[in-house]
Amino acid sequence: MTNGQLEISALDPLDHDTVDQWLELCQTVDDHDFANFETPSEAELLLGHMARPEEVRRLHWVGSVDGSVVSCAEARLYDADNTHLAGATVKVHPDHRRKGYARLLLGAIEDQARREERTTVVSWFLKPYEGSGVDGHAVGFAAAQGYGPTLETAVRRVDLLEVKEDRLDALYREALAKAEGYRIVSFPDPAPDEYAEGIAYLEGRMYTDMPLGDMDLQPAEITVEKVRARERQARRRGLLSLRTIAVHEETGTVAAMSQLETAPGDELIARQGDTIADPDHRGHRLGLLVKIANQRQLRSYRPRIRYVHTGNATVNDHMVAVNEAMGYRMLGMAECYQKELA
Structure with missing residues (x-):
């Protein structure tokens, strides 16, 4: 599916060039947004994508512009308990933000959730805190997309x-x-x-x-x-x-x-x-x-x-x-x- 310049497609684990770009994108976003926090290693991302699901299915999409991966999304679909839920994670390269890409990718997750008769989508966001380096742009984005806060946690x-x-x-x-x-x-x-x-x-x-x-x-x-x-x-x-x-x-x-x-x-x-x-x-x-x-x-x-x-x-x-x-x-x-x- 396309919208203007952005092309959204399922991440094929055998498309090694796209997988390499996906991994690089994840590392760039994590270094930029979550420098002080725990982020997944490349090995964990790869194995999480390849592993056969038991209770949770993980679906991955990439958003590309002119063949270059600039954004990605993960949907988590709970198939054993809380089957009304879907989880969402969206990442956009810092140089490609404020172009509507995150909204399109989140929309893809929500469409998948509706097709599977899920009624609630949840997503976790870091919030600004002294010394954390988090600017809070994601929280504002979530609110603009109709998401409301439910549970505040402290990370130690x-x-x-x-x-x-x-x-x-x-x-x-x-x-x-x-x-x-x-x-x-x-x-x-x-x-x-x-x-x-x-x-x-x-x-x-x-x-x-x-x-x-x-x-x-x-x-x-x-x-x-x-x-x-x-x-x-x-x-x-x-x-x-x-x-x-x-x-x-x-x-x-x-x-x-x-x-x-x-x-x-x-x-x-x-x-x-x-x-x-x-x-x-x-x-x-x-x-x-x-x-x-x-x-x-x-x-x-x-x-x-x-x-x-x-x-x-x-x-x-x-x-x-x-x-x-x-x-x-x-x-x-x-x-x-x-x-x-x-």
């Missing part, structure tokens, strides 16, 4: 080279004294069979327990089969997923968990995934214990990783306090925007 980062291990030791001992009857277990995914059901239960609670603001996110039924599917997808995308859990000794219940991921081709930054404690087992500092233990597991598997990035809803005072105690410091702000499709 810990520098593992500056972590005071004696301080972490003290925090860990203090928390362990309040966790009598629990044991801490760390492992890389896939999770041992005896813990898979408990992990599925806690992953399901992430859809109901974490602050959601006005996000149109519905409860999900997470099964062991879905946990295994997510693990397979992570491996296919080259991700190393590390998990630490707290197990209640008397019942064998998985009472808390925390997850970290590292991307292929990136030896600098890791991402914090889910951290959650079962409501029946809260008050024992389990969240702090599993996060510290998992951070140390990361150091053993990826000793050259320097930073871990995490995002928390600004209203999530408990997890913010845990992260601050572990040495995480503010990096910037992000917000989820959504639009209900007519």
